[in-house]
Amino acid sequence: MNYTQTPQAAAPELSDIQGLIINGYTHPCSVHMLFKFDNNISNLKYIQDFFKDLLPYLQSAEDWGALKPEIMLNIGLTANGIEIVKPSLNVQNSSFPSTFKKGPWDVNNAQQSLGDYGTGAPDQWWNQKFSNEDVHCVVHAYAMNPTAQEKIVGIITDAALKSNGMVTELKPLESESGRLEQYLLVPSDYIHFRYRDSIDEPNLNDNPAGKDQQDLNNFLIGYSTLPNPIPGPLSGPEAAFAKNGCYNAFRILYQDVEAFNNFLDTQAESIAPQIKNTKDYAEEWLAAKMCGRWRNGSPLVLSPDKPEHDTSKATDFGYLKDDMQGLKCPFSAHTRVSNPRDEGVEVAGSDTVPRIIRRGMPYGPPLSIDPKADRGLIGLFLCGDLSSQFETLYGWINLNNFSNVFDPAENTPQDPLVANRIVPLPGNIDPNFTIPMEDGNNIVIDGPLPQFVVTRGTAYLLLPSISALTAIANGEA
Template identity: 30%
Template sequence: MPDTYSQTQTQKQTETGTGLPLRQNTEIQGDILAGFKKDHMQLLFLRFEDEMLARTWLKRLRPRIATTRQVAVFNSEFSRARRYSGGDDPDELNALWRSVSFTYRGMKLLNGNKDPFPVIPPGSTQEAFAQGPAHLDRAKMLGDTGENSPESWLFGNSKDQPVHAVLTVAADQVKDLRSALGQERVEAARHKIVIVFEQDGATLEGSRRGKEHFGFKDGISEPGVKGFDEPNPDNPDQVKGHPGTRIVPAGEFVVGEPRVGGNPTDLPDWAKNGSFQVIRRLAQDVPGWWSQIHERLQELKAEKAVPPDTTREWLAARVVGRWRSGTPVHKCPQFDPPSDAEASKDNDISFRNDPQGEITPLWSHLRKTNPRDGLFVGGQFVPEKEVLDGIRIMRRGIPYGQPFDPAGGESNGPDAQRGLLFICYQSDLVKQFEFIQKDWINEEDFPPRQNPGKDPLVGADADVGRDTTVRFNGCELDFKQFVRTEGAVYAFMPSMSTLDRLAAGSLIEEEKPGGTRDLKAPFTLNAAGSGGNNTVDAGKAKLVMRADGNLVVLDEKNQQRWESGTAGTGADRMTFQEDGDLVLFDNRNQPIWKSGTKGNPGSRLSVQEDGNVAIYAANGMLIWQTSTAH
């Protein structure tokens, strides 16, 4: 009886969202964690011509923006209806969702032409966001050179036509999408907003459904999210019903939520509950892809590196890491199993027994973008939970264009526009998307000291060196590029509250001299001289993070009344964390000093006008103070 009761309670909590609090969130926009998951989508890339009218437009748009709670509830109902119908989409359940994101220039304009960041540290995600992917150094780093260079892009590169915002409209039905787009175009024109570019996307039909244009199942490897996805009772690190799908801390995708290792964020308060969005239009040369697969296969056969009856499907599956159905090569090395209903969600893959890539090549797209438990560095395997989970991204891509069909019309021909609209969310552009693209996909020597070559699927032109294995026997294959970048944008998808701030024209509340300052977590003070704010001033009390690593409280005469005693320890920032703890960290993210108030979520740090600095629990109880009131 107790077990049955517990299971029933857990199920009720899951359905109502009480056991998964992020499902009830009304601050986070709906596409980030829940995912719109619609068959039809259109992105409008917008330029503001009038600052005041743009704010009015945003104020009118805001009620139409979908929240996580709205999308999660619908998706749950849709999934339940599909199960009852034997896997068919329920015709009676339809929805239309909108989301909006802003580039650095767009946020600055709406913020009264004031920089949204107090400081932009070199090498930070703030710098990446401010520069954008078309910046010369960033484009080079990402491999966007030659045919991929920004000067050839359809959007995201022009100084004369800057992108200030991206409005996404997604729907189950084409007619609903068209109706909503008509409304949004009228709204844009009314508020002097120019539609710089429109990018459509649609799920491929028939047997191609759920696949990208090369013909392979897409979107299988997305992570689960702690507090949003239900964990497997037998393995809490994985999503229930999706073996192998790891549950990653929500802070890797949403700013302000807990991150891997508890690493703090140095982003301002307005970024909380938001996410950085990467948009890339990736054109796919489908005939070129299969032609190269055929040519490389002939080379392997000529070298007797593969049996004479080896097929193109066999080699193509190794480039991707999965067969067309989604079945991992690692599980079925020789063929794609027919009628495998579970293949489309098979994430239960371990590369631990294949560190040299003899079964699934190290250069395969699957391993280059997510090495899982098979990354062997310095004589040991790199742990997923402590390290690799912090490099995950949340992908929300969708194909565009008509499938390649030699017997079809011009829109199905080899020169027609088709490809993948790549969209992903993360809390750190540099440590997540850019790291994957630069240090994994485009790095020939990743995994380190094995030099397998670049990812031939989405990387730039590369010579891919084969390990000496039974199948390839030391052969080297040269893949030319068949995926090109035709546009890219970095944007930020704010919380609903921050949308209100942008519509009001100010991201940051004006600080008043004197008066108690109540600070909500996460809040960070950087050491003086290292960039960013280093002082909170309440008149009689000033909380200051000094350059020498000491956190101090000064009075109105700048006389020191309290100190953390951490001068000379290397502490370079103070962070008030979500769990209620006040912590000083060094530049290696190691804690140097703590207030010892961990375990009090919802607390507030108060720099008070009477001279005291204190931490109050969510119920108002005093749990820490400097005792400097005077």
């Protein structure tokens, strides 16, 4: 095949880029299927045929017109997966970034930022039904309705079954299907914990020389000319293979809805008199202070006192002019930590705010339907550089030490919603959640807060270009 390597690249070819990278799909159904490949090179043909069977459904980033495809899919490969399907690249000795090669479980690399521990520790992932190293490929299948979902899952399963045992599906959940299936909550853009999600995303401006962190060249491999980060690899045959690809930190996050509801309920009792309002209001107020947005989506900076319809999807706001005391949005609120905007950040001499593309969705039924069920977020966090984008943000979530709004002489607070409460990073954690108040009587919720989110598994995937996947299907090893 004919790969082209352009240092100062032209506009990206949408027909060669997997659609998931550019477009937030709104299909009501999706299943995220994990696969293991046999690593006996003499059987590679069977794995290549698996890809061949999937190719007709592989969705590119090109406009699909008026009608959404009823079924479609995208494909991600881990470093171990690439090692098997593209042995010529010799991945472990290649210039692929080391965090991708080592994987999200590596205690000396990714885990330094991700900080998974206890029941969320890497040796507990995937309900211990298979090992982290076994995940070679994830097929993200999308469908317009349950019947169509069955059809696309059937196509993918048949393709694996035809492989003579060379492609094995791994089923990570204890549920009946064992698969990571999207659960459509009502309203459809809400997640467990009852917040609206997927409001603010990078604009993915496709200016190839763009210097903004949210430009597409900051996510797509083979375009960036910026010093930091440069999505890579940028040299050797691996650069040609990875061009037009993007990384996906695929992370399954269990959400303890019961613990979260109980926490809001208990804390609201004592907060209500302090803010001179009802307990019901105090509950919603606390949920908003933890997130940075009211549950309907209104950002606290724009709607400090109550959720408002007009601001429920607002993205145009900052902290510098309006909220440098954190009186509207606490410094540690989840959205303020994961995108501090103009607050000013200072990390190792860089003032860059990393951006990530979020393409996740909920799994598992709500508490009201099945209290015992597993539920949470199927997190797809896309980035051009896992370390400086995804892992940096995770480090900030776990330890809020990235900005002058946090006093370096004090202990370091955490994101109250998502953080792992014990992290292996140096520094002392302030386990409390502090909500600055106008009268100076800050509300301090004593920690450690309950562990609301527990990691169930993580895979670092490359979402290769359509041409790279086609080459695999056509037998290029």
